[in-house]
Amino acid sequence: MNRNIVRYAAAVLLLAVGLLLPTITGGGGTTTLLEQVFTFGAFAMSYDLLLGFTGIISFGHAMFFGTGAYIMGICLVRGNASTLSFVCGAMLAVVVSVMLSLVVAFLSLRMKDTYFAMITLAVGQTFYVLAGSRALQPWTNANDGITVFVPDWLNSDYAIYCLCFLFCVAVAFLLFQFVKSPVGVILKGIRDNESRMVALGHSVFRYKTAAFVISGIVATLAGALFVIAEMFVSTQVFDVSTSINVLLMTIIGGTGTLFGGLLGAAVILIAQSEFSTLAGTYPMFNDYMILFGVLYVLVVLFLPRGILGTILQERGRRRWTTRFLNSNR
Amino acid sequence: MSSESVALQAENISVSYGPVHVLKHVSLRLMVGECVSLIGPNGAGKTTLMGALSGGVPVTGGRVLLNGQDVTAWRAEKRARAGIGRSFQTTHLFPTLTTLENVYLAVQAREGTNAWDYLRRVRKRLLDEAESRLEQVQLTAHRDKPSGTLSHGDKRKLEVAMLLALKPNVLLLDEPTAGMAVSEVPGMLQLIDALKAQRAYAMVLVEHKMDVVMQLSDRIVVLHQGQVLAEGEPDEMMHNADVAQAYLGGRHETRA
Numbered sequence: 001m002n003r004n005i006v007r008y009a010a011a012v013l014l015l016a017v018g019l020l021l022p023t024i025t026g027g028g029g030t031t032t033l034l035e036q037v038f039t040f041g042a043f044a045m046s047y048d049l050l051l052g053f054t055g056i057i058s059f060g061h062a063m064f065f066g067t068g069a070y071i072m073g074i075c076l077v078r079g080n081a082s083t084l085s086f087v088c089g090a091m092l093a094v095v096v097s098v099m100l101s102l103v104v105a106f107l108s109l110r111m112k113d114t115y116f117a118m119i120t121l122a123v124g125q126t127f128y129v130l131a132g133s134r135a136l137q138p139w140t141n142a143n144d145g146i147t148v149f150v151p152d153w154l155n156s157d158y159a160i161y162c163l164c165f166l167f168c169v170a171v172a173f174l175l176f177q178f179v180k181s182p183v184g185v186i187l188k189g190i191r192d193n194e195s196r197m198v199a200l201g202h203s204v205f206r207y208k209t210a211a212f213v214i215s216g217i218v219a220t221l222a223g224a225l226f227v228i229a230e231m232f233v234s235t236q237v238f239d240v241s242t243s244i245n246v247l248l249m250t251i252i253g254g255t256g257t258l259f260g261g262l263l264g265a266a267v268i269l270i271a272q273s274e275f276s277t278l279a280g281t282y283p284m285f286n287d288y289m290i291l292f293g294v295l296y297v298l299v300v301l302f303l304p305r306g307i308l309g310t311i312l313q314e315r316g317r318r319r320w321t322t323r324f325l326n327s328n329r
Numbered sequence: 330m331s332s333e334s335v336a337l338q339a340e341n342i343s344v345s346y347g348p349v350h351v352l353k354h355v356s357l358r359l360m361v362g363e364c365v366s367l368i369g370p371n372g373a374g375k376t377t378l379m380g381a382l383s384g385g386v387p388v389t390g391g392r393v394l395l396n397g398q399d400v401t402a403w404r405a406e407k408r409a410r411a412g413i414g415r416s417f418q419t420t421h422l423f424p425t426l427t428t429l430e431n432v433y434l435a436v437q438a439r440e441g442t443n444a445w446d447y448l449r450r451v452r453k454r455l456l457d458e459a460e461s462r463l464e465q466v467q468l469t470a471h472r473d474k475p476s477g478t479l480s481h482g483d484k485r486k487l488e489v490a491m492l493l494a495l496k497p498n499v500l501l502l503d504e505p506t507a508g509m510a511v512s513e514v515p516g517m518l519q520l521i522d523a524l525k526a527q528r529a530y531a532m533v534l535v536e537h538k539m540d541v542v543m544q545l546s547d548r549i550v551v552l553h554q555g556q557v558l559a560e561g562e563p564d565e566m567m568h569n570a571d572v573a574q575a576y577l578g579g580r581h582e583t584r585a
Contacts, residue, residue: 195385
């Protein structure tokens with residue numbers, strides 16, 4: 001009972017700090033950075049549902065993120081940035097993501113890991129090419145990208161920040177409930193030992209598809225918010241580097257920890273922005289990607305469970321030791 | 330159900346991997362309450378036959394009947410839900426999940442899951458059942474440990490708990506004592522014997538330890554090079570010249 005009160009208090013406090021954060025850090029660039037952290041954080045958490053919980057590696061998760069960004073961008077442009085176009089964009093994003101993920105799932109989820117990864121890579125690249133194609137220029141503006149305007153009520157740094165933050169909190173909460181649910185245990189079972197799940201009588205394909213669809217919906221919505229935060233969308237959102245980035249965010253934060261994705265997104269995006277600033281004074285930091293390479297190698301070598309994964313492991317170990325000591329007393 | 334009814338029947342099962350014919354027209358009939366052992370030298374097709382029965386291995390010819398129903402086209406998960414429970418040669422668990430979660434997954438597989446169950450607090454009942462299954466095999470103390478950290482014998486016990494949680498009527502036991510310490514074998518035998526005594530299960534046992542086979546089987550089927558070489562009561566089989574020759578090697582005639 002007491003513990004629950006502490007938990008609720010902590011949650012409310014975190015929420016309040018989160019909402020007031022821009023007023024502490026000051027607006028402008030920092031707020032934009034935080035918006036990126038929260039949209040990419042949601043994106044990475046959706047990816048962890050596949051990688052960390054179901055054991056599926058996708059190299060094309062950017063197809064969802066990009067699709068969401070483009071749908072929202074096009075809707076806002078066509079609808080003259082009205083509230084209705086925002087709502088339509090969000091709803092359309094969900095509908096399209098469900099269809100897209102079902103198609104990709106049926107094409108590829110029965111395959112073994114590597115083949116699945118290859119198919120997602122191929123489909124993801126198709127979207128990259130489509131978004132930059134001349135034929136679709138009236139819609140996508142080809143390689144020039146789309147500049148987006150947002151509805152009036154969203155037209156301030158703080159409003160957009162709140163939207164991104166609350167979206168990320170909602171995603172974290174819902175996905176956490178999901179992975180704790182009986183279906184979450186099934187997904188972890190698939191990750192651990194797929195053939196045994198089949199032998200027990202679970203419809204593995206159905207659960208994998210469900211995980212893929214849910215992950216796709218979240219990633220698509222994250223993309224839709226990303227375009228609002230950036231007020232611009234280009235083919236970059238479909239690029240392989242976006243898929244790889246989200247993979248690395250998840251790994252650095254800790255696969256199978258859910259919130260690790262958010263942590264990883266924060267680490268990578270803040271580091272990127274800091275390095276870019278440094279590059280202004282010290283040109284050698286222009287090549288910060290090399291440092292990232294070193295960072296990834298170090299994480300994989302010394303923290304294979306990622307940041308949050310290692311913390312949780314240590315905590316678990318301590319709990320076990322204390323329980324063991326107490327029972328021996 | 331009378332003890333005379335057929336639980337599982339294989340008719341002319343053939344399995345080929347390309348040009349390699351692993352099983353050639355194998356037929357097997359399994360009564361309710363009966364324990365049939367499959368024996369034969371390595372590569373005879375014992376595990377493949379288990380796979381063909383459980384649905385893990387696609388057959389290239391023949392039929393599999395479960396309680397008189399043709400299940401040949403059913404995938405493994407559907408056959409499992411229909412009552413074919415299978416244990417594996419090597420331990421085959423969910424290593425990062427806790428011991429309790431392992432059993433829980435089995436209970437849940439049997440019950441099926443749909444979204445409404447979570448609202449109806451079905452989960453609590455399933456968890457309680459998983460707990461009691463753990464108690465049956467005396468693993469309650471390890472319920473929150475990742476199953477990958479259990480000792481080999483405990484893993485085997487956990488396998489049995491998971492298998493029974495499925496409430497199957499056919500048990501396919503693939504070397505249940507493989508890799509066990511000598512001291513652990515009698516416990517497993519007692520467990521299987523107790524299951525046999527209930528007369529509710531039809532069992533197929535693949536085993537290399539002949540004393541285990543002799544103690545548990547009602548009937549022995551000898552597989553050799555993908556064909557049934559001989560079939561009969563344990564004593565009869567022990568004195569069968571064909572069988573001896575197949576095990577010792579050399580030329581022989583196979584019986585179709």
